[in-house]
Amino acid sequence: MIDKEIKRQIIIDHYSTPRNFKEILAENYKVVDLQAKSCVDSFKIYLDIDEEVIKDFKFQGKGCAISTASISILSKMLIDQKVEVALEIIENYLKMIQGNEYDEKKLEELVAFDGVKNQIARISCASLGANGLKEELKKYGKTK
Amino acid sequence: MIRDKFPMLKNNPSLIYFDNAATTFKPQEVIAKINEFYTNSTTNINRGDYDLSYKISNEFENVREIVRTFINATSVNEIVFTSGASASLNTVAYGYGLTNLKKGDIILTSESEHSSSILPWFRVADSTGAIIKYIPLEKDGSFSIENFKKSMSDKVKVVALAHISNVLGYIIDIKQISSIAHSYGAIVSIDAAQSIGHIKIDVKDMDVDFLSFSAHKLYGPSGVGVLYGKYHLLESSNPYFYGGGSNITYDNCGNLKLKNSPYKFESGTSNIEGVLGLGRAIEFLNENDFEKLILKEKELTRYFIQEISKLDNVILYNPKTDSSIITFNIKGIFAQDVCVYLNRHNICVRSGLHCAKILAKVLETEGTIRASISFYNEKSEIDRFIEVLKNVTLDKCLEDIL
Numbered sequence: 156m157i158d159k160e161i162k163r164q165i166i167i168d169h170y171s172t173p174r175n176f177k178e179i180l181a182e183n184y185k186v187v188d189l190q191a192k193s194c195v196d197s198f199k200i201y202l203d204i205d206e207e208v209i210k211d212f213k214f215q216g217k218g219c220a221i222s223t224a225s226i227s228i229l230s231k232m233l234i235d236q237k238v239e240v241a242l243e244i245i246e247n248y249l250k251m252i253q254g255n256e257y258d259e260k261k262l263e264e265l266v267a268f269d270g271v272k273n274q275i276a277r278i279s280c281a282s283l284g285a286n287g288l289k290e291e292l293k294k295y296g297k298t299k
Numbered sequence: 300m301i302r303d304k305f306p307m308l309k310n311n312p313s314l315i316y317f318d319n320a321a322t323t324f325k326p327q328e329v330i331a332k333i334n335e336f337y338t339n340s341t342t343n344i345n346r347g348d349y350d351l352s353y354k355i356s357n358e359f360e361n362v363r364e365i366v367r368t369f370i371n372a373t374s375v376n377e378i379v380f381t382s383g384a385s386a387s388l389n390t391v392a393y394g395y396g397l398t399n400l401k402k403g404d405i406i407l408t409s410e411s412e413h414s415s416s417i418l419p420w421f422r423v424a425d426s427t428g429a430i431i432k433y434i435p436l437e438k439d440g441s442f443s444i445e446n447f448k449k450s451m452s453d454k455v456k457v458v459a460l461a462h463i464s465n466v467l468g469y470i471i472d473i474k475q476i477s478s479i480a481h482s483y484g485a486i487v488s489i490d491a492a493q494s495i496g497h498i499k500i501d502v503k504d505m506d507v508d509f510l511s512f513s514a515h516k517l518y519g520p521s522g523v524g525v526l527y528g529k530y531h532l533l534e535s536s537n538p539y540f541y542g543g544g545s546n547i548t549y550d551n552c553g554n555l556k557l558k559n560s561p562y563k564f565e566s567g568t569s570n571i572e573g574v575l576g577l578g579r580a581i582e583f584l585n586e587n588d589f590e591k592l593i594l595k596e597k598e599l600t601r602y603f604i605q606e607i608s609k610l611d612n613v614i615l616y617n618p619k620t621d622s623s624i625i626t627f628n629i630k631g632i633f634a635q636d637v638c639v640y641l642n643r644h645n646i647c648v649r650s651g652l653h654c655a656k657i658l659a660k661v662l663e664t665e666g667t668i669r670a671s672i673s674f675y676n677e678k679s680e681i682d683r684f685i686e687v688l689k690n691v692t693l694d695k696c697l698e699d700i701l
């Protein structure tokens with residue numbers, strides 16, 4: 156468990172200055188289209204995956220503080236990770252969001268969202284990016 | 300007090316409900332009417348073989364007369380019961396549009412329409428080769444009668460507009476629009492979902508050709524609504540739904556003779572309790588002096604605008620709103636984050652684009668907060684709301700999840 160104040164700082168920092176926030180048009184990037192079902196949050200994630208390693212991760216779009224900050228943190232953490240490891244991090248993060256047991260050590264700044272599980276309305280905000288990434292990376296793993 | 304007649308308000312005294320544009324609460328009498336149907340009067344209608352069915356069929360048909368009077372239609376045969384505004388709007392597009400439009404005809408609409416008003420026309424345009432054109436809005440998102448005039452031509456066959464935009468709440472002058480549209484030979488279909496509960500509507504005076512609305516935004520039940528159409532236009536429209544008792548005869552050579560309007564549009568067992576509830580809701584408004592209630596609502600909205608305009612942290616998108624819809628944002632905080640914070644203070648407002656996604660381009664924002672007032676709201680609720688809004692920060696919005 157980390158301090159409330161630190162969690163607040165992490166989320167606000169990543170919301171107000173999201174990392175890797177850039178539109179990519181290059182053809183070698185996979186585009187993951189994220190559209191929330193019950194709100195207007197909408198993002199695109201651009202992934203450059205080479206030899207089972209995520210070489211680059213950029214994203215663009217608009218959403219609430221929680222969806223934006225969670226994707227920003229994921230982008231920071233997943234660049235240069237193997238797809239396999241990325242999936243582990245994402246799975247672990249989703250477990251935390253859904254209130255299941257998880258491994259805190261793997262999550263770095265993502266632990267800022269450990270309180271989301273208590274707010275049903277915000278679970279979908281916090282999972283928007285992670286769910287989309289999971290689908291895409293799983294697909295990628297199989298075709299390789 | 301009018302509030303006492305609404306169980307939702309009585310049973311939830313700390314709730315501040317400012318989402319009346321999404322749906323309204325129901326008076327006790329409406330709930331009792333529906334309950335009565337299920338507890339003492341359950342039957343199907345138009346099967347007059349026994350007293351109960353006969354009685355309820357009569358009551359059901361009597362609601363047509365209640366609606367007719369409420370909107371001042373000429374005949375009960377112009378009142379079609381549907382499952383709601385969306386179904387009514389689809390019936391106009393498929394029923395009238397598919398039958399009467401051809402390649403190159405123009406369907407004229409605006410950029411602030413609800414998806415239920417515009418999407419059926421997308422399909423009609425696809426099937427018929429008709430073209431959808433948008434009347435450019437004013438800079439502030441309001442409707443421009445000048446731009447409407449400029450957009451009119453002999454090619455325009457349908458003018459499809461919302462009486463009140465569900466995003467910005469501006470009221471448009473339907474009477475003037477009908478008169479201009481008719482001078483070019485176009486028909487006018489009005490989406491009255493947002494106006495029916497807030498403006499006295501007179502279809503004859505407005506001279507509209509079609510008018511659609513839902514009961515649930517008029518203090519009635521969900522899943523029921525009305526399509527008004529001038530009789531000759533309903534007659535020249537086809538249902539997009541077949542079966543049930545909507546026909547007179549058919550044979551196995553494929554010959555089919557439909558009933559006249561409104562019955563040809565009402566295939567299958569209707570939402571009987573819904574229609575009865577709608578009738579009761581309108582009677583409730585009549586008995587409680589609807590026009591006076593509307594005035595109270597206007598006064599509350601003026602007060603709301605006056606107070607929210609004083610806040611430095613608020614961007615107000617429709618300061619000139621003339622309905623009871625107020626659209627705003629808090630500087631630097633995403634709409635949904637604000638709504639979550641308001642929810643914690645038991646205040647119900649809506650975030651999002653309220654189905655009019657095209658309007659995002661005009662407002663240059665991805666999301667807004669919409670508060671919408673009813674006559675049963677109180678000044679004290681507005682005061683409490685303003686107090687909460689005054690102190691909102693991004694920090695506070697996140698408090699719940701930390």
Ligand SMILES: Cc1ncc(COP(=O)(O)O)c(C=O)c1O
Pocket residue numbers: 320321382383384385386413415416461463464465490492493513515
């Ligand atoms: C302007 C407008 N048109 C149509 C509708 C659709 O109404 P319903 O969902 O009751 O069919 C709504 C409801 O939000 C609306 O605001």
